[in-house]
Amino acid sequence: MQLSLYNTAARAKQPFESLNPGVVGLYCCGPTVYHFAHIGNLRTYVFEDLLRRALEAAGYSVKHVVNITDVGHLTSDADTGEDKMEKGARREGRSVWDIAEYYAQAFFKDWKALNLLEPTAWPKATDHIPEQIALIQDLEKKGYTYFVENDGVYFDTSKFPRYPDFAKLDIEGLQAGSRVAMADKRNPTDFALWKVSPSGAQRQMEWDSPWGRGFPGWHVECSAMAMKLLGETLDIHCGGTDHIRVHHTNEIAQSECSTGKPFARYWVHGGWLLEAPDDSGKGAGKMSKSAGEFVTLDVLIRQGYSAMDYRYFCLTAHYRNYLNFSYQGLDTARDSLRNLRKRTDPLIGKAAPANSGRAREWKSRFLEAVGDDLNFPQALGILNLMLKDPDLLEGERAGLVAAFDKLLGLGLTVAEAPVPQADLPEDLKPLLAERAAARAAKDWARSDAIRDQFKAAGFVIKDNKDGTAGWSAI
RNA sequence: GGCGACAUACCCAAGUGGUAAGGGAGAGCUCUGCAAAAGCUUUAUUCAGCGGUUCGAAUCCGCUUGUCGCCUCCA
Structure with a gap:
């Protein structure tokens, strides 16, 4: 390279x-x-x-x-x-x-x-x-x-x-x-x-x-x-x-x-990380340690972001350019990483040698971007395109993800700790079975009423293919 | 006052002479009782503005506007 x-x-x-x-x-x-x-x-x-x-x-x-x-x-x-x-x-x-x-x-x-x-x-x-x-x-x-x-x-x-x-x-x-x-x-x-x-x-x-x-x-x-x-x-x-x-x-x-x-x-x-301007477009500026007020990684983590969300955020801009920090930008990075992982997680452990001409072509495109003064934003784009290429075998795709991640360092080859499922309050639990019965009987009014009840309590019901229901906190 | 950087879609952001990557968000479709999830499709005749060079410019040159940085410890 x-x-x-x-x-x-x-x-x-x-x-x-x-x-x-x-x-x-x-x-x-x-x-x-x-x-x-x-x-x-x-x-x-x-x-x-x-x-x-x-x-x-x-x-x-x-x-x-x-x-x-x-x-x-x-x-x-x-x-x-x-x-x-x-x-x-x-x-x-x-x-x-x-x-x-x-x-x-x-x-x-x-x-x-x-x-x-x-x-x-x-x-x-x-x-x-x-x-x-x-x-x-x-x-x-x-x-x-x-x-x-x-x-x-x-x-x-x-x-x-x-x-x-x-x-x-x-x-x-x-x-x-x-x-x-x-x-x-x-x-x-x-x-x-x-x-x-x-x-x-x-x-x-x-x-x-x-x-x-x-x-x-x-x-x-x-x-x-x-x-x-x-x-x-x-x-x-x-x-x-x-x-x-x-x-x-x-x-x-x-x-x-x-x-x-x-x-x-x-x-x-x-290049600098700058604080994003306010809505009027003014107020952007360097984040300065000696100025006293600053955002640390811990502050981000306490707000529910992961260190990898921040790493991904850094990867989206070229290292020599200014990068504006904003929570909206960090949200975008987090969503992007989440979507990326949805596609790469199923590939974990399936890596096979990526020796086909097609696979080698992707690898060289990726390395070419990285080799060009560390153009990681472009490399990320190539990763996304590669994941959508129908002409690659699953094993090759997995192998390429592993190879790319050696450069990206996002931990894409390691499964993330599963997000703990929010605990349902005791009084809601029996309603899951009741709703399953209502759905089986095509009693959609009752089914939706129960969903609304969950929503009011702060949970979203997701129906699985096998008829069971999952949920997550809103 | 001196020196310098940047300006690309709703947002983030590549591209630096050959006809606008990618992501996020949104929209449409498929699937679904409805949702959710998933999959597919889609979103800049145009790159701050105005001139110039060129067969050809987001890319080069000049001017203008705007934002920011350095000149003091600072990643």
Whole structure:
């Protein structure tokens, strides 16, 4: 299968080839565990899971790394703003370590519920302080840093002429906008590599370093951990589009100035989940964790949706496009998945080799869509058409569903736990037999009256072919 | 102020130069005592608007309008 990916670095779709044959190093920026992940965060992890599955389908062995950022970062590059971990700890009256552990566990639970494949490694920032210090020292030795007294070590972006290229930054424009906090930085785009704890202020997380007790800057962890686990040049680095401008630009600067080698060969970024506009068409906007109000997977589950409903919802839009979240949209996804399962559930366990020319044709159409920069919306369309193709044998159809689901990850080859049938109130139970008798006697008035009675109690009667009646809650 | 993205049917959404996938919802038909379920059929001469390039444009170019994002932590 041929795989092309949109590479942000080139602003173009490019055929994917790994640096080393058969193996792919994939680094995905993970969560900062100071709060629950919201469904917008999760959309990106779903996209990365689809990428990983596509790579595996293309025959690669994938080394997949997702970091856990458990160090608090300030909310700006200057000394202003609050540390998010410490803020979370204060909010909940617990230690930052407890906070990190609690939200990391919550994150893993969402990960599993969404059927995301387990990464090869989940490195934590706090477990890699020495690696981060070593990287900063290397940059210092090579002359890319400067120290600001009582503040910290900064990366001097003016020493890296290619700095603006990746994000196509307009440095002049940044200065003109004058919305960049300068503090004691030499250039507006300079960023902290190590922050020295302010004298007198006791932080819950701090470490000794050659520059004094403090904590690492908020971009250096990804470079340090990615290069440690995947080598100096990654095949693919992923994240949300918001990371392009600052985080990934800074990662490139510090990594490439240290190694002299390209940091990542393909940069693949997922689009935003937006909150749908209201009825007037206004009010759409990014779902933002730091803004406070957000929807989590748990919130959806409590409202009766499944994690797979949300996964399907993500599958219906291309990963690079904005996706508007609305409950109406989620309802559509749920209904679609339900209808899909009605057709695939009877095929479970019946998979046979899909070797006919017809079957191979469907498979290649499906893989072609996936290989074309992960066009899963189109792949879903192909699945639907395949299920309606009268020229396929049942076993072949089942085999194709199984093959497609390896990419989709919707769990179509596993029977869902049956929905528990709503318990009928005791007083209604005898009426079922009475209605069966009425129907046998063609007493339709009585039969319908009983149905109305059920309806009033909140149940819908469904007549089966064999004369018995089933029911479900309204 | 600077940079950028998007605009396709009632809704969601593919398609990026060769004559509009797919899904949801709705409608009709079949089946059924009636329902439900299921099956079948059906729903854009048209892609925000206006110009241009071309034999040919939803796709390329220009302008206009609208929505959104980034420029500050953020998936």
